[in-house]
Amino acid sequence: MRSPHTLQKTIGTFAVITGLALFTASLGLNSFSLREKSLQTHLNNDYHYEMVAPFAISMLDKTYSNSLTFNRDLHQVLKQGQEAIRQDLEQNKGLGPSDETYWSMVMQDYVVRSVKLPITREAAQGFLSDHAGMTGGLALILVLLGSFLLYFPIWKQLPGIDNTGVFSSPLKSRGWSGILLGSYLILFYLILYFYPQHLVNWMIIVDPISYRLNNGPASQWFLYGLLYTFVILVMGLRMILKYRHNAYQIWRTASVMFFQTCFAFILPQLLAWLNQPAPDLKNIWPLDYSFFFDYRLDEMLQSGTFGLFLLFWGIALTLIGVPVFTYFFGKRWYCSWVCGCGGLAETMGDPFRHLSDKSLRAWQVERWLIHLVLIFAVVMTIAVVYTYLPKQGSGLTRSVFFSISSAVLLFAMGFVWFLNKKIKAAIPRRALLIGTFTGFAIIGIGTWGIMAEKEYLFWVQDYQLRSWYGFYVGSVFAGLVGTGFYPLMGNRVWCRFGCPLAAYLGLVQRISSKFRITVNGSQCISCGNCSTYCEMGIDVRSYAQKGQDIVRSSCVGCGICAAVCPRGVLKLENGSHDVYQRTQQTRAIHISETEVTLLN
Amino acid sequence: MHTVIIGNGISGTTAARFIRKWSDHPVTLISSESPYFFSRTALMYVYMGHLRQKDTQPYPPDFWKKNRIHLIQAHVTSLDIAHKLLQLDNGQSLAYDKLVVATGSVSNFFNWPGQELKGxxxxxxxxxxxxxxxxxxxxxxxxxxxxxxxxxxxxxxxxxxxxxxxxxxxxxxxxxxxxxxxxxxxxxxxxxxxxxxxxxxxxxxxxxxxxxxxxxxxxxxxxxxxxxxxxxxxxGVRPNIDWLKTSPLEIERGILVDAFLQTNIPDVYAIGDCAQLRQPQPGRQAIEAVWYTGRMMGETLAYNICKGPLAYNPGVWFNSAKFFHLEYQVYGQVPASLPPDQDTLYWEHPDGKKSIRINFDKSSQAVTGFQTMGIRFRQEVCEKWLANRTPLDEVLPKLALANFDPEFYRRYETQVVQLYNHRFHKNLPLQSPRNILDKVLQFLKN
Structure with a gap:
């Protein structure tokens, strides 16, 4: 039988899809014609401009109907100019790749990539530019109205867990609409990260907001931040509505909404307005993998007291904040209460949490992958800072820095060995050995590099490491796969398999934290709701049915397992007592060994 | 020594798992219902679309092979006790050394006219x-x-x-x-x-x-x-034993078993819903068709088969359920009508959706049962109070230890203690609910 809200939901779905379609279509609602001035401004190099301009003549009197054809020609022009510059340098000026001036005069590939967006922005004109507010407003109203119609019926239902129809909805169970949404998201990330010049119409739509917040035009990152925050707020309200009987879920969701809106979005805008460095203050290295990159360090070191505060704040969060907060509350204090990726996963991702892979195989892949990313981030950062620092001098030199890094690594490894022995944290021997081996390998190879007086610490240019990490981990993994795969592999793909900060927090949680999920005696009926709705793919039931408390490095403490349990078996708790005794071996449900001896 | 278990529900499966845990005996698990063990109580969630059928299976399909638990999907048609043979509906026969009947229940039909109709x-x-x-x-x-x-x-x-x-x-x-x-x-x-x-x-x-x-x-x-x-x-349900009516097994409502879960025939045992205890423990039923007791019987039986005699002892009674969105938990005895030697302390939230009931002995004040609606209680804590026959005056000040609701939930211990103080003209204090888990674990250890 049809639900009494079927009509309402159908209209809602229709409105959301129409809003999204309108917003997407707006990308094609401008025409583009090249302005000579923007070529000059953005190349920002008279020689380059002089060499490129002749090729651009054919574009000047043309009007392109879309950004695709415009950029196809623009790319051609830039490439021709680049080639002409190269030939001019080699044939007329007699320079070659071995000369230093050659490299300062040649037009690099990154210039070709980065000028396209601002040039395309200035080339845009037409319907959308004239009616940006109306188009954007209409799309916004449709999406908001649709979301309201879709989600308001939840309010009409009695409060309580309701996952009715999750596995019969094609959107939520990898059906056609799920695959469609996944493809849309992946495409969006692909364009955002690698071809932002095709998103200029969206930037034009959000320009007025950008001017209000940071007094400048919208970049693709402003656009992304705004959309991201909007989605977290709308879907966060849905989450609160859905779990309005559950105080933990309400507070947690409100928290991620707050941190995203204030810390990740508005505060950086205001800082940018004040011409200050504008980082996301709650983003922590190594999730914020560029924190120690040269341009970020320069920016902080050149911004007076505030810059130094930021440097201190970032380092303190990593070295003190993470271990201390995680000791008291588990990694949830960050992953499901503060983090932006977590915020999106817990709001927009909530309808997809059951799609995470619960198999043992997935757990094995997860453990290798996430820790490899962490090692990659550590190695890259050490290499980058090493190159940034002076070779000789009185202060922080390269070798001093490497000694400090080695000492931190050694301390961490020693601490783990000590804990494992003292309180029997039951870390598998293999994991301990692999970890120790990796630590010593980093220290050993680094030391060897210093001894051999290599220019680059680990035999690889730090620049190379940076670009690999930025591309494969920062863009492809975190964005494309991390969010694009929500409807395909669940909402925590990035957090589970790729986030280096999650790996770090997880190590602390597993090795030294008061946090655990307590299992309520023998009340478990093995129904499988907890495991199914665990976004991190933890087989919660396998512990619950044994009456065994749960400490898993991957658990982000979202509390949904406890919420969906029909028998009140699970509780997220912090306590310093007995955590390893209660999680280590199976606590017999019924026959304890002492009882048996008594009876015999 | 080949153990054959008929029925792969919670009782039969638990028995098989623990036999494997405690021995290397060959184990065969027969079911015509489902190739793999699943959580019967979760069937409703499959219908409602919360779960898929495979999500209700607590162990992955390769678990059985890995643990050398042999699965047969067939229906047992007859039992030849003299030759220790089972006849299966696929034409095969199966020899056993020890037989465990764990065939569960069937729904009661009371001969209503039209009960055979479709639908x-x-x-x-x-x-x-x-x-x-x-x-x-x-x-x-x-x-x-x-x-x-x-x-x-x-x-x-x-x-x-x-x-x-x-x-x-x-x-x-x-x-x-x-x-x-x-x-x-x-x-x-x-x-x-x-x-x-x-x-x-x-x-x-x-x-x-x-x-x-x-x-x-x-x-x-x-x-x-x-x-x-x-x-x-x-x-209601009744034991699924009709197919054994002509066998020499002694049957009343269910298959009669002694404290070691053995039937009247050597090497034949019965556990779970289909077993009827000859001498249930005081205050307990001879047949308890409950998930938890099925699991305990499976564990006890495996111990008996692998290690040595161990009487079935279900411990302090507990149960739980969920009525739509209303969660229910009970620890100890909370009967529908109060026995004359007992008193009850019942607190209900004004919204009519949460309650806490504590029953206690009138003369000794010892707590005899806890029952909650819409509030979760901690089994181990309640169990300890019940087993120790702790007086209510000692329990109430520490009532926070029993709470198992998620963090940030409103707590109602104060109201319960106030109610008690008001009703019995006492002045019991309530201990602070801070660092509860640490206090709970200390309490459980001592």
Whole structure:
């Protein structure tokens, strides 16, 4: 039988899809014609401009109907100019790749990539530019109205867990609409990260907001931040509505909404307005993998007291904040209460949490992958800072820095060995050995590099490491796969398999934290709701049915397992007592060994 | 020593798992219902779309091979005790050294006229669920007969698909032979709040045929005819032992077993729903068709087979359920009507959706049972108080230790203690609910 809200939901779905379609279509609602001035401004190099301009003549009197054809020609022009510059340098000026001036005069590939967006922005004109507010407003109203119609019926239902129809909805169970949404998201990330010049119409739509917040035009990152925050707020309200009987879920969701809106979005805008460095203050290295990159360090070191505060704040969060907060509350204090990726996963991702892979195989892949990313981030950062620092001098030199890094690594490894022995944290021997081996390998190879007086610490240019990490981990993994795969592999793909900060927090949680999920005696009926709705793919039931408390490095403490349990078996708790005794071996449900001896 | 277990429900599976844990004996698990063990209590969630059938299987398919538990999907047709042989419906026969009967229950049907019609079914097995599923497509109105735990599940299932439900309950109030009047009334309200047409003190008289062998309506003892496309019969379950009636096994309502879960025939055991204890422990039933006792029996039996004699001891009674969104937990004895030597402290939230009940002995003040609705309690703590027969005056100040609700939930211990102080003119304090887990673990250790 049809639900009494079927009509309402159908209209809602229709409105959301129409809003999204309108917003997407707006990308094609401008025409583009090249302005000579923007070529000059953005190349920002008279020689380059002089060499490129002749090729651009054919574009000047043309009007392109879309950004695709415009950029196809623009790319051609830039490439021709680049080639002409190269030939001019080699044939007329007699320079070659071995000369230093050659490299300062040649037009690099990154210039070709980065000028396209601002040039395309200035080339845009037409319907959308004239009616940006109306188009954007209409799309916004449709999406908001649709979301309201879709989600308001939840309010009409009695409060309580309701996952009715999750596995019969094609959107939520990898059906056609799920695959469609996944493809849309992946495409969006692909364009955002690698071809932002095709998103200029969206930037034009959000320009007025950008001017209000940071007094400048919208970049693709402003656009992304705004959309991201909007989605977290709308879907966060849905989450609160859905779990309005559950105080933990309400507070947690409100928290991620707050941190995203204030810390990740508005505060950086205001800082940018004040011409200050504008980082996301709650983003922590190594999730914020560029924190120690040269341009970020320069920016902080050149911004007076505030810059130094930021440097201190970032380092303190990593070295003190993470271990201390995680000791008291588990990694949830960050992953499901503060983090932006977590915020999106817990709001927009909530309808997809059951799609995470619960198999043992997935757990094995997860453990290798996430820790490899962490090692990659550590190695890259050490290499980058090493190159940034002076070779000789009185202060922080390269070798001093490497000694400090080695000492931190050694301390961490020693601490783990000590804990494992003292309180029997039951870390598998293999994991301990692999970890120790990796630590010593980093220290050993680094030391060897210093001894051999290599220019680059680990035999690889730090620049190379940076670009690999930025591309494969920062863009492809975190964005494309991390969010694009929500409807395909669940909402925590990035957090589970790729986030280096999650790996770090997880190590602390597993090795030294008061946090655990307590299992309520023998009340478990093995129904499988907890495991199914665990976004991190933890087989919660396998512990619950044994009456065994749960400490898993991957658990982000979202509390949904406890919420969906029909028998009140699970509780997220912090306590310093007995955590390893209660999680280590199976606590017999019924026959304890002492009882048996008594009876015999 | 080959152990053959008939039935792969929670009892049979637990027995098989622990036999493997404690020995290398060959183990065979037979079921015609499902190739793999699944959580029977989760069937409703499959229907409602919360879970897929495979999500209700606690162990992955490769678990059985890895643990050398041999699975056979077949129906046992007869048992030859003299030769220790089982006959299967696929033509094979199977020899055993030890036989465990764990065949569970079947739904009760009380010879109502029309009960054989199409569209009349109980809810117990996977096949029942599949049957109900095929009937649900065009269904607009269903009648559920019998006010127990399965009845309310079935009502919730139909409700999730916007199928109107009339819920016939013979008693004055839902489950009132188990729940005390206040809790029973609370569940009644909640059922009705969900839009279910709950008809108490109403029994099924007959099921009416539409002329094509399909159900068309039910006739109640109040003379009402209720048109419907499906009738769910949930008037309790009974042991699934009809196929053993002609065997030399001693059978009453269930297969009679001693404290070691052994039947009258050597090397033949019975556990779970189908077993009837010859001498149940004081205050306990001879047949307890509950998930938890099935699991305990499986574990005890495996111990008996692998290690040595161990009497079945189910410990302090506990149970739990969820009525729509209303969670229910009980620890110890909280009977529907209070025995004369006991008193009860009952607190109910003004919203009528949460309650805490503590029963205690009038003379010794020892607590005898805890029952909560809409509030979770911690089993280990309650169990310890009950086992130690702790006086209520000692329990109440520490009541926070028993709370198992998620963090940030409102706590009601103060109200309970206030109520007690008011009623008994006492002045008990309430200990601070800070660092509860640490206090709980200290309490459990001492």
């Amino acid at each position: 009349v079914r109980g809810l117990y097995s996977l096949q029942d669920l599949e049957y109900i599923e095929t009937y649900s497509k065009e269904l607009t109105h269903a009648v559920v007969v019998g006010g127990g735990l399965i009845g309310i599940e079935l009502a919730e299932m139909f409700h999730s698909r916007n199928i109107q439900v009339t819920f016939l309950v013979r008693e004055k109030s839902y489950w009132d032979h188990v729940l005390a009047p206040e809790e029973s009334a609370m569940v009644n309200r909640h059922i009705r709040e969900n839009g279910i047409d709950l008809q108490t003190e109403t029994s099924l008289k007959a099921i009416l045929d539409d002329g094509k062998g399909q159900v068309k309506a039910v006739l109640t003892d109040t003379g009402e005819t209720i048109p419907c496309g499906f009738v769910g019969i949930t008037a």
